Amino acid sequence: MSKTIERRTFIKSGVAASIALSTAPAILQGKDDRKVKLGIIGIGGRGTGMLKTTMRLPNVSVTAVCDTFPRNLKAAQDLVEKTQGERPDGYGDHELSYLDLLERDDLDGVVICTPWELHIPMTIAAMKAGKYAATEVGPASSVDECWELVNTYEETRVPCMLLENYCYFRYNMAVLNMIRQGLFGELIHCTCGYGHDLRERIVLGKGTGPTAKGEGDYRSTHNEHRNGELYPTHGFGPIAQCLNIQRGNRIQHLTSTASKSRGLSQWSKDNLDSSHKRRNIRWNQGDIVTTTLKCFNGETVVMTFDTRLPRPMSFMYQVQGTAGMWMQDGDSSSKEKSVIYLDGKSPKHQWEPFGPFQEKYEHPLWKSYLHEAETAGHGGTDFLELREFVACIRNQSLPPIDAYDAAAWMAIAPLSEASISTGSAPIAFPDFTDGAWMTNKPIFGLT
Amino acid sequence: MSKTIERRTFIKSGVAASIALSTAPAILQGKDDRKVKLGIIGIGGRGTGMLKTTMRLPNVSVTAVCDTFPRNLKAAQDLVEKTQGERPDGYGDHELSYLDLLERDDLDGVVICTPWELHIPMTIAAMKAGKYAATEVGPASSVDECWELVNTYEETRVPCMLLENYCYFRYNMAVLNMIRQGLFGELIHCTCGYGHDLRERIVLGKGTGPTAKGEGDYRSTHNEHRNGELYPTHGFGPIAQCLNIQRGNRIQHLTSTASKSRGLSQWSKDNLDSSHKRRNIRWNQGDIVTTTLKCFNGETVVMTFDTRLPRPMSFMYQVQGTAGMWMQDGDSSSKEKSVIYLDGKSPKHQWEPFGPFQEKYEHPLWKSYLHEAETAGHGGTDFLELREFVACIRNQSLPPIDAYDAAAWMAIAPLSEASISTGSAPIAFPDFTDGAWMTNKPIFGLT
Numbered sequence: 001m002s003k004t005i006e007r008r009t010f011i012k013s014g015v016a017a018s019i020a021l022s023t024a025p026a027i028l029q030g031k032d033d034r035k036v037k038l039g040i041i042g043i044g045g046r047g048t049g050m051l052k053t054t055m056r057l058p059n060v061s062v063t064a065v066c067d068t069f070p071r072n073l074k075a076a077q078d079l080v081e082k083t084q085g086e087r088p089d090g091y092g093d094h095e096l097s098y099l100d101l102l103e104r105d106d107l108d109g110v111v112i113c114t115p116w117e118l119h120i121p122m123t124i125a126a127m128k129a130g131k132y133a134a135t136e137v138g139p140a141s142s143v144d145e146c147w148e149l150v151n152t153y154e155e156t157r158v159p160c161m162l163l164e165n166y167c168y169f170r171y172n173m174a175v176l177n178m179i180r181q182g183l184f185g186e187l188i189h190c191t192c193g194y195g196h197d198l199r200e201r202i203v204l205g206k207g208t209g210p211t212a213k214g215e216g217d218y219r220s221t222h223n224e225h226r227n228g229e230l231y232p233t234h235g236f237g238p239i240a241q242c243l244n245i246q247r248g249n250r251i252q253h254l255t256s257t258a259s260k261s262r263g264l265s266q267w268s269k270d271n272l273d274s275s276h277k278r279r280n281i282r283w284n285q286g287d288i289v290t291t292t293l294k295c296f297n298g299e300t301v302v303m304t305f306d307t308r309l310p311r312p313m314s315f316m317y318q319v320q321g322t323a324g325m326w327m328q329d330g331d332s333s334s335k336e337k338s339v340i341y342l343d344g345k346s347p348k349h350q351w352e353p354f355g356p357f358q359e360k361y362e363h364p365l366w367k368s369y370l371h372e373a374e375t376a377g378h379g380g381t382d383f384l385e386l387r388e389f390v391a392c393i394r395n396q397s398l399p400p401i402d403a404y405d406a407a408a409w410m411a412i413a414p415l416s417e418a419s420i421s422t423g424s425a426p427i428a429f430p431d432f433t434d435g436a437w438m439t440n441k442p443i444f445g446l447t
Numbered sequence: 448m449s450k451t452i453e454r455r456t457f458i459k460s461g462v463a464a465s466i467a468l469s470t471a472p473a474i475l476q477g478k479d480d481r482k483v484k485l486g487i488i489g490i491g492g493r494g495t496g497m498l499k500t501t502m503r504l505p506n507v508s509v510t511a512v513c514d515t516f517p518r519n520l521k522a523a524q525d526l527v528e529k530t531q532g533e534r535p536d537g538y539g540d541h542e543l544s545y546l547d548l549l550e551r552d553d554l555d556g557v558v559i560c561t562p563w564e565l566h567i568p569m570t571i572a573a574m575k576a577g578k579y580a581a582t583e584v585g586p587a588s589s590v591d592e593c594w595e596l597v598n599t600y601e602e603t604r605v606p607c608m609l610l611e612n613y614c615y616f617r618y619n620m621a622v623l624n625m626i627r628q629g630l631f632g633e634l635i636h637c638t639c640g641y642g643h644d645l646r647e648r649i650v651l652g653k654g655t656g657p658t659a660k661g662e663g664d665y666r667s668t669h670n671e672h673r674n675g676e677l678y679p680t681h682g683f684g685p686i687a688q689c690l691n692i693q694r695g696n697r698i699q700h701l702t703s704t705a706s707k708s709r710g711l712s713q714w715s716k717d718n719l720d721s722s723h724k725r726r727n728i729r730w731n732q733g734d735i736v737t738t739t740l741k742c743f744n745g746e747t748v749v750m751t752f753d754t755r756l757p758r759p760m761s762f763m764y765q766v767q768g769t770a771g772m773w774m775q776d777g778d779s780s781s782k783e784k785s786v787i788y789l790d791g792k793s794p795k796h797q798w799e800p801f802g803p804f805q806e807k808y809e810h811p812l813w814k815s816y817l818h819e820a821e822t823a824g825h826g827g828t829d830f831l832e833l834r835e836f837v838a839c840i841r842n843q844s845l846p847p848i849d850a851y852d853a854a855a856w857m858a859i860a861p862l863s864e865a866s867i868s869t870g871s872a873p874i875a876f877p878d879f880t881d882g883a884w885m886t887n888k889p890i891f892g893l894t
Contacts, residue, residue: 189735260745288636298707310790343757
């Protein structure tokens with residue numbers, strides 16, 4: 001019991017202290033062997049992957065797991081027991097079981113991998129319970145919810161982290177490194193997006209994990225009812241780092257335009273029997289949503305949300321400045337498909353392959369963790385983000401992607417819906433920092 | 448003199464007749480050896496190229512040329528005399544000399560290659576003078592001017608043609624052919640743009656032709672004072688053909704967002720002496736302008752105007768439908784850089800090179816004129832468009848890119864300025880057809 005109290009004190013005082021004081025990292029204090037105890041909420045396809053990666057981290061133990069689907073819960077408990085040797089406590093009897101998990105005294109933090117609409121409410125609940133929270137990505141349901149996230153952080157001072165793994169892509173971090181070294185000059189324009197043919201998964205509500213949850217998952221529900229940029233953070237996160245959003249810069253306004261909705265119903269007609277109960281859903285979500293953001297520092301960003309038409313995968317990253325340009329050449333599958341042009345350095349009017357630049361400007365984080373990252377999932381990005389989350393807990397420090405980042409990036413979804421629903425009207429972007437963006441400094445990839 | 452009267456009667460009655468009647472092409476009537484007499488207005492860099500291509504066409508003679516720069520005028524007269532054996536009359540004593548040229552009784556048509564802001568006024572003057580007019584591309588100065596173009600056509604019934612050569616690109620015509628054969632399913636989204644590093648030319652006002660006109664040409668003037676999508680038709684023309692704009696479809700509204708303006712002043716600082724008089728121009732034009740259009744039939748189009756930053760050339764074409772997607776992979780220099788994905792036909796999640804598709808679905812126009820086109824300028828597109836213009840005169844038929852197309856495509860410029868100047872507000876698109884778009888049929892590439 002004394003140990004538990006000690007731990008709670010560690011979290012609460014540590015977190016509060018980290019605002020004002022710089023605490024030497026535990027690893028420098030020789031305390032790195034102290035186990036960080038985590039709970040995982042939501043263990044479907046994505047949650048299972050994150051659970052596996054979490055257990056690869058040194059001196060981390062998963063003490064509690066939560067899922068309202070008994071099969072998911074049991075599979076997770078079995079997996080943890082097999083890997084760690086000890087069976088974690090399970091939660092999931094009812095929709096609010098995660099609150100019981102959050103009440104535990106022995107947890108340092110939680111990782112939230114639930115459906116989109118639960119990310120922000122659960123993160124808020126975790127902060128209120130004094131637990132470091134890391135949440136998976138997705139759209140906010142409302143701008144108000146984003147404010148609640150920020151306000152809860154400011155009241156509790158318990159940090160939370162958005163698990164935007166795309167910020168940790170090796171090429172994105174190398175590009176960020178190059179930007180910070182001035183190789184692109186002054187940044188002017190960026191593009192990003194999420195191009196991924198998810199027609200079957202959306203229509204059938206199929207997940208990818210061990211779950212047999214069946215039809216009608218969160219993607220389906222949101223595509224059926226909403227119409228906006230519903231998956232903004234994979235695209236925008238890395239670009240926000242490039243443009244120092246809320247850290248010297250800020251989004252001024254956005255406009256959003258949705259195409260008609262045809263892809264999902266066409267796929268259903270082509271692939272489902274006429275009696276299939278999911279064949280005639282009326283999908284509100286337009287197939288392609290284009291969102292254009294203007295920043296206070298004058299840059300523009302174009303985002304594309306494209307998961308309802310046939311296409312090879314692409315994240316559509318492009319970074320353009322007064323001295324050069326980098327872009328993914330349509331296909332995001334490899335660094336070979338990524339090209340760069342540096343004014344006065346590249347052969348005139350000719351792209352160069354990005355590969356050698358990625359090696360030359362490799363981000364220090366990737367240099368340090370190359371082996372561990374490469375042997376983990378999602379190109380190493382999951383390992384790197386979870387490692388940083390656990391390091392924040394251990395070091396009682398603030399996360400590199402915080403409540404303000406989460407609020408702004410996830411707010412793009414309801415703001416784009418507001419623009420689309422008013423004929424692409426420009427929507428002013430809320431200042432979740434209440435003015436602090438003018439003096440805040442960039443932190444991602446700098447610690 | 449009787450010959451001249453006959454010719455004027457030919458044009459006027461022929462043009463009027465073509466509205467209601469289908470006249471058998473002259474070529475089928477054995478009259479194809481009749482010379483079509485043309486005047487060329489504006490003979491700088493682009494005009495010289497068009498003059499050369501015009502003289503490659505069979506049974507075409509250039510009778511009159513006009514340029515207010517004596518060196519340009521003399522060079523053009525010399526060139527025509529050397530090529531055709533007869534020296535054309537020259538016009539250019541004053542800014543309105545082109546009106547004197549238009550008064551000639553012996554001209555069937557004129558080709559207008561003057562600075563941007565003169566295209567529409569000169570086309571209007573040509574229609575009023577009863578001459579078939581073909582005008583080079585550029586932005587309209589105002590929406591009102593576009594209406595005047597359409598109204599003049601409706602009053603005079605003298606056809607005019609927009610010389611949008613990008614509509615004739617071999618790959619664009621093959622893609623159009625594929626769209627019409629249903630290979631992409633129902634079209635949903637397109638992109639296009641004009642990515643061309645013109646910093647030196649814009650800042651110094653340098654042309655590319657034989658002219659020594661010097662500093663401050665039209666690009667410079669427009670970039671110094673305006674801020675919008677100032678070069679819309681190369682990008683939008685081919686996409687308008689894909690989407691049947693004003694021929695069963697129509698643009699509903701657009702939004703436009705401009706980045707800050709840095710590229711031109713940075714280039715000037717890096718490349719001009721501190722005493723150079725063009726070093727400190729205050730450029731209004733943002734470096735990157737993004738314009739998003741929504742169509743009545745539900746499609747979206749994203750256009751990018753990008754000529755003030757370092758970059759390899761790209762036209763950024765992309766066509767996406769329920770059954771597949773075609774895109775230029777960043778670099779517009781060759782068909783090898785263009786890729787395609789057809790649902791259920793291409794290897795899953797993998798792009799295929801577009802080359803074999805371009806051959807398989809080669810447009811009939813390219814099949815017919817491959818040799819002539821390939822040996823002419825701009826990848827054959829100038830030859831094809833001028834050939835069609837001359838064929839229209841000869842056959843007394845309507846041009847494939849008409850006054851309504853010119854008005855709508857060129858109007859994107861002032862409409863985008865209106866959006867940018869009101870914080871990216873959506874701007875309703877005028878209906879230049881006064882309702883006829885609902886029943887008009889596509890004509891480009893179908894005659």
